[in-house]
Amino acid sequence: LGVMPLLREHFTIVAPSLPGYTLSFTPGQARFGTEEIAECFADLMSELGYQRFAVQGGDWGAFIGSRLAARYPERVLGLHLNLLAVRRDPKIPAANEEEAAYLRHxxxxxxxxxxxxxxxxxxxxTLAYGLTDSPAGLAAWVGEKFHTWSDGGISRDDLLANISLYWFTGAIGSSFWPYHARLHRPWPFESVRVPVGYAEFPKEILRPPRSLAAQAYADIRRWTVMPRGGHFAALEEPQALAREIIEFFAALR
Structure with a gap:
């Protein structure tokens, strides 16, 4: 959330919690994959009176944002990402050494x-039973990813707040729904044709080269290699991410 105050002077921000995650979890609710979440957010923006809007996302937000942009190109003014939702198939043919190195990684x-x-x-x-019943197990499951995927910029308070949100809402099990859907469904979107900006943080889990990204995103307008930061860029490097978002969308006005 540290990035949001940096953006308020430039945008009207709508930052919904993902259905099934922490504050948007209710026991017994319908299960959501990224496709359903994208539709839910499109309906939300209509209900709020925004027929056109800009989208930014990382992690699942990158998949949801890409789905929104692919399905509603007439509504999405532009898409900024700090993770690229490209197909993860190491067997695709490489056109150059940069692609080959990425596919090996x-x-x-x-x-x-x-x-x-x-x-x-x-x-x-099965996993949900264990993590819902054990705070130590939940902390280990979540904390390992913050340790592995970050560039060292996560405070202990931010880490504990993240874990606590899952623990006190009992929502860790429902947060797995998009993983189940992704594993059992076809790829969720065709090529994205709206203007795209990308901030490549060096400790992001996967960083495909631009030539491969262009197969999924047809109109890449901005590609910035960031000096530091990882998967949790909004927590690790809020000022750098905010600057990228502001500059990308300013160029589209």
Whole structure:
């Protein structure tokens, strides 16, 4: 949330909690994948009176934002991302050495770093019982990702606040729903054709080269390699991310 005060002078901000996550979780509610969340957010913007709007996202927000942009290009003015929702297939042919190096890294990442995706996507309820019942287990499950995916800019208070939101709402199990949907559904969107900006943080989990990104995002207007930061850019480097967002959308006005 540290990035939001930096953006208020430039934008009217709508920052909904993802359905099924922490403050947007109710026991027994319908299960949501990224496709349903994108539709929910499109309806939300209509209800609020915004027929056209800009979108920014990382992590699942990158998938949701990309789905919104692909499905509603007439409404999305532009899309800014700090993670690219490109297909994760190391067997696709490489057109150059930069792509080949990325695909080798992708193969290594899929082998060594995606156990969490497999269990959250295939046996989400089994895992949910353990993490809902054990604060130490939940802290380990969440904390390991902050340790591995960040560039060292996460405060202890921010980490504990994140874990506490899952613990006190009992929402860790429902946060696995998008993983289950992603594993059992086709790719959620076609090529995105609205203007796209991308901030590449060096400790992001995957950083595909621009040539591969262009296969999913047809109109990349801005591509900035950031000096530091990781997967949790809004927490780690709020000022740098805010500056990128402001400058990208200013160029579209």
């Amino acid at each position: 992708l193969a290594h990442w899929l082998k060594d770093e995606t156990a969490y995706q497999s269990i959250q996507g295939t046996k989400p309820q």
